Amino acid sequence: MSNKMHIKLNVNGEGHEFLAEPRELLIYTLRERLNITGPHIGCETSHCGACTVTINGKSVKACTMFVAQADGADITTIEGLGGPDNMHVLQEAFREHHGLQCGYCTPGMITRASKLLEENPNPTEEEVRFGMAGNICRCTGYQNIVKSILAAASELNAAKEAAE
């Protein structure tokens, strides 16, 4: 066991400590070690974004990061954004605007969109398309995904204004 590494992670507000082989990819840690199955595996080459999670405030594709590289990190997955009884504004917007069909890319798509709206709270359509271009959806043709994100942006901004 000497080749295993001691890893600490904070995922969706919960601490985890374990020993892992250096070659263990973060997506497998999440899905198989921690049973957090929202993030999916679509390509294992960083191209499709189905595995997108937030690590220390940045969008990261968990399929090409070793868990050892994430040691000590704060990680948020779709499960940490909102559950069935407390959905995030983006989750609600995707439902309202039919921004998903088979649902496989959706957790990565929404996790990425949540960072996009932090990076740019008032994106244009073009900025949404560019900002989401790292996440592939094969079902929706992107139309309703873009609509959902623009709608969520408006709602978040309105809520911010109301609070000010």
Added chain:
Amino acid sequence: MPKDHGIGASPKRREDVRFLTGKGQYTDDINLHGQTYVHFLRSDVAHGIIKSIDTSDAENMPGVVRIFTGADFEGVGGLPCGWQVTDRHGQPMQEPGHPVLARGKVRHVGDPIAAIVAETKEQARDAAEAIGLDIEELPAVVDMVSALAPDAPKVHDELTSNLCYDWGFVEENKAAVDEAFEKAAHVTTLELINNRLVANPMEPRVAVGDYNQANDESTLYTTSQNPHVIRLLMGAFVLGIPEHKLRVVAPDVGGGFGTKIFHYAEEAFVTFASRQIRRPVKWTSTRSEAFMSDAHGRDHKTKIELALDADNNFMAIRTDTYANMGAYLSTFAPSVPTWLHGTLMAGNYKTPLIYVNVKAVFTNTVPVDAYRGAGRPEATFQLERLVDKAARELGVDPIALRRQNFITQFPYATPVAVEYDTGDYIATMDRMEEIMDISGFEARRKASEAKGKWRGLGVNCYIEACGIAPSNLVGQLGARAGLYDAATVRVNATGSISVMVGAHSHGQGHETTFPQVIAEMIGIDESQVDIVHGDSSKIPFGMGTYGSRSLAVCGSAMVRAAEKVIRKAKKIAAHLLEASEADIELKDGKFSVAGTDKECAWGDVTLAAYVPHNYPLEDIEPGLEETAFYDPANFTYPSGAYACEVEVDPETGKVTIEKFAAADDFGNVVNPMIVEGQVHGGIAQGIGQALLEAAVYDENGQLQSASYMDYAMPRADDVPFYIVDHSCCTPCTHNPLGVKGCGEAGAIGSPPAVVNAVIDALASGGKNVPHIDMPLTPHRVWKAINQ
């Protein structure tokens, strides 16, 4: 005022909450106690003789449970083909065997040779590297035309050649078609390639086999569009497991697009291996494996000709197509270039004479089978490119030429054996012109020119045939399966309803739309109705979801079953209300006696059915549950008119889609929100085919586009907002809901619109290019401009 419930409303999807919160249950989310993992060692050469496989070192690697090779499958059946095509001379197609693991030869890159079962997937992969493999590489055949040369290497030594079949349709029309071409005032000819595609659902295929020795039952969890089809094919033809000992479960499935219809070797393997090692066996495809083992789509090479008379009326169409089958016959491969392609060659036009020839060819490539549209996109693309080319040659408006030749009388029997029940092609063309603002195009073209860009407008029509049927006809055409579907409506004692359906939802939203239909029929709230799908142990024997058939075929079965339920419920209500059955009406969830104020609630009747104390037991059985099987009388024929505007940058050849409109006639629509979503997705896949996607082999049969680095998938910034409209409605005349199907339309209608637009853009820049083969990459367009 749009409806807020029932048929025609757009309630939000009930399946969404689990997908949005990471609680979907896809096959890869299933992990069983004592589970092992399999890794397939696949051929890295396209064609070769397996001289030896040495597994001795690998067997001693850590965690290895067992290694299987082709020799372990002696006495096990091969993967069956579900459709036998008969050739021009009345002979059956050549049908080679398709072993689960390669035996003797490997025939394409990705052909599985050995399967390593281990405690972890890493251990299985490590052990695969220790297998000693000696393969004598043979010359590969990749190009379809050279594969038919007399001295070409043979993919299957036991066959007479690489020709699967030479199909003529309708053979008896051939002489008359040739004669029409001799008399024609004008003949337009086009040679083109329909590019090979990979369906690429975002969820790669997964299969988990689980054998329970105690009761001798096998369960297969698999990413399938049709669990009952897999159970039948695998149980009866491959492994010899009777249906009652085999359960196939397709849970949440992350997209299919056709490529998850077929029965694959990996499914048979995990089921077989689990029985051998008495532990669950799981396989999860990587994306690279998906590229070299999922059935590919399209890959036709075609010459098509149109004969016109002096008044520009279409007289005849003649086509010659080579269709790639790949190395083996995938489940429904032979039907795609024939009965799903030749029968659509009339398109929307009253061309009296048509002859289609298709040569299906074996090559050392991944098998090719149905992909979204399956044969119909190939037919539409060649026909609509041809009509556009004819208009350009004749100097007439492409829309006017189409309108002049439209079929306007229905039903219409085409010269290619199908009868369109209904349609209104003028209406969809009118609607498209309106939503696209065709009249404003010239102004937009000028604006583009001012920016140094060439703008083009492409239009086209399409007709498709959905809900493939009826079974007795397709049986004559070579299908080895029935094409009905089935539903069971189970009413519970308190009035809620579970509907078990043969259709499978992998993005289509059946969990939302099917209850809309039942709720409308009975007049209860949709929340009182749930559907059950995807588990052969729970649902009646239905054929699954493909060919835009779910609502048209399975939905019809559901309506028939619900009608039976309502008939019985009215009998019970008549008893409770002490009235004549003929006087009972069901409205808004209440039974009433016509002309009186006597009524009882839906729940009173359902409770009486299950607590039959005051009940006519002498006349009817207790309970309220009915099943119906529905075999359609005909295909359904959705149709539409599409338009695309592009800007071409003459400096780089880059094509940008500026505007896209689709006017479809789907007949009646149950949920407009979902229908529009289906069209959006189809259009994006069509744009992908037209501009980006291609599965490319080199001359040695190496797949050069086996990752998302090399195979360009459409992304959010590659596509525009689409204007979609389905207000033109000619309901299907032969199914109870009057629905036609909408799943494939977008992928069928969009590629010709895009290519026609690019050709038009080039013409506006003074470059008269007759055709560019898809995908229209900047390089190809730049070359066309600069040649």
